[in-house]
Amino acid sequence: MELSNDLKNLPASGDETKIIKQLFQYIVIKLGDENFGIDINYIDNILRMQQITRVPKVPAYLKGVINLRGEVIPVMSLRLKMGLDEDVINKDTRIIILKIDSEGSVGVLVDEVKEVIKLSEDQIESTTGEGVSPESRRFVSAVGQNGNELISILDIASISLDEN
Amino acid sequence: MDVSQYLEIFLDETNEHLQSLNTQILNLEQNPEDSDTINEIFRAAHSLKGMAGTMGYKRMQNLTHDMENVFSEVRAGNIKVGPEMIDTLFQCLDALQEYTDNIKNSSDEGTNDNEPLIKLLNDYLNGKGAESPAPAPASAEPAKEEPKAEESSASSDSSDKWNQIKFDDSQVKVIGEALKSGMKVYGLNVTVKESCILKAARAFLVLKAIEEKGGEIIVSNPSSQDIEDEKFDFDFTLIVIAECPIDDLIKAASDVSEIDKVVGAPIDMDKVHVEDEETVETADVKPEAEAATSDVPASAPETPAQTSAPASQAPAAAAPSAKPADKKPGKPVVNRTIRVDIEKLDSLMNLVSELIIAKNSLVSASADKVAGTASSNDFNEKIEYLESVTTNLHESVMKVRMVPIENTVQKFPRMIRDLNKKLGKKMELYMTGEDTELDRTVVDEIGDPLMHLLRNSADHGIESAEIRAQRGKPETGSIFLDAYQEGNNVIIEVRDDGNGIDVEAVKNKAIEKGVINAEQAAAMADKDAINLLFHPGFSTAKQITDVSGRGVGLDVVKSKIEALSGEVSVKSVLGEGSTWTIRLPLTLAIIQTLMVVVGGEKYAISLGSIETIETIPEKDIKFVENKEVINLRGQVLPLIRLNRIIDIESKSPEDGNLTVVIVKKGDKMAGIVVDELRGQQEIVIKSLGKYIKQVKFISGATILGDGEVALILDTNALL
Numbered sequence: 004m005e006l007s008n009d010l011k012n013l014p015a016s017g018d019e020t021k022i023i024k025q026l027f028q029y030i031v032i033k034l035g036d037e038n039f040g041i042d043i044n045y046i047d048n049i050l051r052m053q054q055i056t057r058v059p060k061v062p063a064y065l066k067g068v069i070n071l072r073g074e075v076i077p078v079m080s081l082r083l084k085m086g087l088d089e090d091v092i093n094k095d096t097r098i099i100i101l102k103i104d105s106e107g108s109v110g111v112l113v114d115e116v117k118e119v120i121k122l123s124e125d126q127i128e129s130t131t132g133e134g135v136s137p138e139s140r141r142f143v144s145a146v147g148q149n150g151n152e153l154i155s156i157l158d159i160a161s162i163s164l165d166e167n
Numbered sequence: 168m169d170v171s172q173y174l175e176i177f178l179d180e181t182n183e184h185l186q187s188l189n190t191q192i193l194n195l196e197q198n199p200e201d202s203d204t205i206n207e208i209f210r211a212a213h214s215l216k217g218m219a220g221t222m223g224y225k226r227m228q229n230l231t232h233d234m235e236n237v238f239s240e241v242r243a244g245n246i247k248v249g250p251e252m253i254d255t256l257f258q259c260l261d262a263l264q265e266y267t268d269n270i271k272n273s274s275d276e277g278t279n280d281n282e283p284l285i286k287l288l289n290d291y292l293n294g295k296g297a298e299s300p301a302p303a304p305a306s307a308e309p310a311k312e313e314p315k316a317e318e319s320s321a322s323s324d325s326s327d328k329w330n331q332i333k334f335d336d337s338q339v340k341v342i343g344e345a346l347k348s349g350m351k352v353y354g355l356n357v358t359v360k361e362s363c364i365l366k367a368a369r370a371f372l373v374l375k376a377i378e379e380k381g382g383e384i385i386v387s388n389p390s391s392q393d394i395e396d397e398k399f400d401f402d403f404t405l406i407v408i409a410e411c412p413i414d415d416l417i418k419a420a421s422d423v424s425e426i427d428k429v430v431g432a433p434i435d436m437d438k439v440h441v442e443d444e445e446t447v448e449t450a451d452v453k454p455e456a457e458a459a460t461s462d463v464p465a466s467a468p469e470t471p472a473q474t475s476a477p478a479s480q481a482p483a484a485a486a487p488s489a490k491p492a493d494k495k496p497g498k499p500v501v502n503r504t505i506r507v508d509i510e511k512l513d514s515l516m517n518l519v520s521e522l523i524i525a526k527n528s529l530v531s532a533s534a535d536k537v538a539g540t541a542s543s544n545d546f547n548e549k550i551e552y553l554e555s556v557t558t559n560l561h562e563s564v565m566k567v568r569m570v571p572i573e574n575t576v577q578k579f580p581r582m583i584r585d586l587n588k589k590l591g592k593k594m595e596l597y598m599t600g601e602d603t604e605l606d607r608t609v610v611d612e613i614g615d616p617l618m619h620l621l622r623n624s625a626d627h628g629i630e631s632a633e634i635r636a637q638r639g640k641p642e643t644g645s646i647f648l649d650a651y652q653e654g655n656n657v658i659i660e661v662r663d664d665g666n667g668i669d670v671e672a673v674k675n676k677a678i679e680k681g682v683i684n685a686e687q688a689a690a691m692a693d694k695d696a697i698n699l700l701f702h703p704g705f706s707t708a709k710q711i712t713d714v715s716g717r718g719v720g721l722d723v724v725k726s727k728i729e730a731l732s733g734e735v736s737v738k739s740v741l742g743e744g745s746t747w748t749i750r751l752p753l754t755l756a757i758i759q760t761l762m763v764v765v766g767g768e769k770y771a772i773s774l775g776s777i778e779t780i781e782t783i784p785e786k787d788i789k790f791v792e793n794k795e796v797i798n799l800r801g802q803v804l805p806l807i808r809l810n811r812i813i814d815i816e817s818k819s820p821e822d823g824n825l826t827v828v829i830v831k832k833g834d835k836m837a838g839i840v841v842d843e844l845r846g847q848q849e850i851v852i853k854s855l856g857k858y859i860k861q862v863k864f865i866s867g868a869t870i871l872g873d874g875e876v877a878l879i880l881d882t883n884a885l886l
Contacts, residue, residue, distance in 0.1 A: 054875060056768070056868070056875065056876040056877065056878065057768060058855065058859060058862060058865065058878060059812070059813035059814055059815070059862065059865070060813075060814070060862045060863075061859055061860070061862060065858075065859060067876075068855060068856075068859070068868055068876050068878075069876060070870045070874050070875070070876050073870060074853070075853040075854070075855060075856065075868045075870070075876055076856065077855065077856050077858045077859045106856075106857050106858050107856050107857055107858065108856070109856075109858050163858070
């Protein structure tokens with residue numbers, strides 16, 4: 004809805020561009036010092052930190068399960084999955100619930116949710132690996148230019164991929 | 168109207184009839200003369216035909232019609248049942264099953280006419296044709312669909328009902344225009360058989376048949392909406408504009424099954440006009456009639472064009488198109504339904520009323536509390552009442568979900584019979600406990616694994632008749648399928664008196680396949696070796712037969728049963744036979760559990776697997792082969808430290824006493840050491856989701872009263 008409004012408004016608001024570019028919306032999250040974007044189409048919900056029930060004998064990055072409106076949803080640590088340090092839980096910590104068709108819902112722990120941004124096609128470049136830390140490179144599908152900031156756009160499919 | 172609303176009933180009943188046909192024809196094979204069986208088959212075939220006809224599945228109807236014909240001759244004693252005929256009949260059932268499956272998946276019966284089968288059936292009919300040339304319908308009274316000739320000669324009381332229909336202006340105009348353009352206007356009165364169950368469906372098919380003849384229905388009495396809603400007695404009257412002769416319409420309408428009679432005649436236009444004037448005063452019929460036909464004026468001029476094409480079609484063009492074609496293929500069009508005994512529903516209803524009473528009494532107790540007049544005893548009493556109601560409610564809901572395994576196992580005798588022929592062996596299937604009830608989801612899923620085990624027994628287990636004779640066994644091999652309940656579990660056993668499992672052969676094959684090496688094989692106990700059969704990538708069938716060993720191994724059986732929270736095991740004595748035992752939980756949805764705490768984490772253990780709870784002094788722990796055991800009233804049980812299994816620090820008991828939950832699985836028992844007990848709780852089982860790969864000893868999760876998630880411990884996996 005919002006997206007289509009923007010498309011309508013763009014030419015009218017004095018923008019000289021004749022071609023209307025497709026806009027993509029991302030939620031910007033923070034992991035350590037890096038900013039990452041998650042395509043808003045994958046996002047079902049953003050929750051405050053809540054009690055996670057540990058599940059034994061699973062890979063370390065799987066933190067456990069939570070209760071989301073009566074459904075049991077697994078939660079994983081993006082940090083651990085990407086090879087960063089263990090999460091430090093504080094008041095900014097959020098659980099983002101991603102909806103992935105093949106796997107159902109999964110929650111990911113992030114340090115902070117910053118904002119929602121819109122990027123047009125030409126602001127997004129497929130990644131060459133520059134400006135992305137080596138550990139997280141394989142989870143990044145593209146890099147977006149948001150003002151002066153570079154946003155690494157996460158490849159949801161590779162995140163949800165099970166390694167074992 | 169659309170018959171799709173009846174699709175579920177249709178599929179349900181068709182499956183039932185097919186099942187009963189299968190059983191009865193098997194019976195017939197044993198007792199070819201049994202008249203009860205023949206009657207039963209005849210009835211089932213007849214009902215199938217009627218149902219297929221109602222739903223507009225012409226091919227299915229044709230096939231069942233011919234089967235019915237054959238049986239009516241058998242019933243009359245004109246044809247003898249022979250082995251080839253039984254084979255043909257089974258093939259017919261398979262064909263019908265195929266139609267049914269097609270309908271289930273796409274709501275269309277498919278395009279296979281099964282002409283060879285129909286020809287075979289007709290050959291049986293004609294084979295005896297010389298002595299009694301009367302065609303089948305002669306004795307098939309209930310099947311009669313052909314209208315008697317005199318019915319079309321308008322003579323009965325209903326013959327002029329269409330003359331009583333009152334037209335409004337626009338309808339008169341339409342009729343006038345139609346007549347001008349050379350069309351004819353007919354009045355039709357259709358009477359449905361009194362025994363008909365789905366009157367609306369029949370009526371719908373009649374309307375459809377008329378439309379396919381190029382007829383346009385301009386008025387109906389009662390209104391088409393009422394007909395759809397079954398708001399008519401046994402007959403309805405139509406005014407139709409068409410090009411074709413009236414007899415074509417009558418024929419088309421009476422071809423629909425369970426239609427008693429159809430009468431019709433051209434409308435006398437003079438009368439129509441007179442009636443029209445009357446209509447102005449008696450306006451009560453008008454709004455309905457108008458609503459039903461409001462679009463007629465617009466479409467009437469096109470009628471001649473529409474008419475020419477369909478009218479040239481074959482007379483039986485009734486309704487393969489009755490189903491909307493826009494349904495996507497692939498996904499079954501039918502929801503999964505369950506048939507529930509009305510008594511079970513009644514008891515549910517009662518319990519829900521009690522639940523409301525309990526709630527109300529809690530509300531009033533809470534009001535009393537606010538007013539300061541209530542004692543805490545009041546509350547406890549009411550909560551106890553509530554608890555007993557919800558427990559009963561759970562039990563009732565569980566019962567609703569329970570269905571006998573009968574439906575699933577019924578197809579097996581037929582399968583074994585076919586295998587007899589295919590494998591050239593002699594064997595017999597004996598089944599007991601078909602009435603054992605299981606959760607519907609389990610019953611649906613258990614068919615394939617069972618079939619696999621039975622095929623396995625038939626193919627690998629039972630020896631050929633010669634070998635059996637050499638071994639001094641009866642020539643005919645026996646396969647047993649026994650189901651029974653044991654505590655919270657249902658046990659299904661597949662047993663045969665065949666060859667048993669050759670442990671050495673299994674080991675050799677495992678080495679060959681690289682599953683184990685030679686040293687491992689030598690050290691392996693027989694029991695473990697037999698379990699190799701469940702190893703993925705291990706199929707003992709060297710030569711891939713049609714029957715088993717088509718790549719789907721026993722590992723699939725195992726994983727399927729484990730997915731149902733069950734387990735499968737096998738015992739075998741070489742030369743004497745094997746027994747496959749499947750153990751399944753009674754229900755999957757809600758269970759009674761004991762909540763325990765280990766290292767601050769809560770886990771639920773199903774009460775069904777708990778034997779007792781013991782307090783054991785730590786000093787009483789003994790060691791056997793370096794493993795902790797306890798001696799419980801003379802029985803030595805292994806001790807399982809739950810905290811070590813789930814990798815967590817456990818607080819050590821202050822008084823040196825361990826809390827031990829004694830669990831059992833079949834005849835095996837063990838003690839599980841926990842930190843704390845939190846009491847009994849009824850929980851709803853939730854899946855951990857696809858994302859977390861199955862942890863062996865966690866069978867799921869549940870959400871506790873405070874919203875917290877607790878994991879459910881599968882103690883069977885720990886033993």
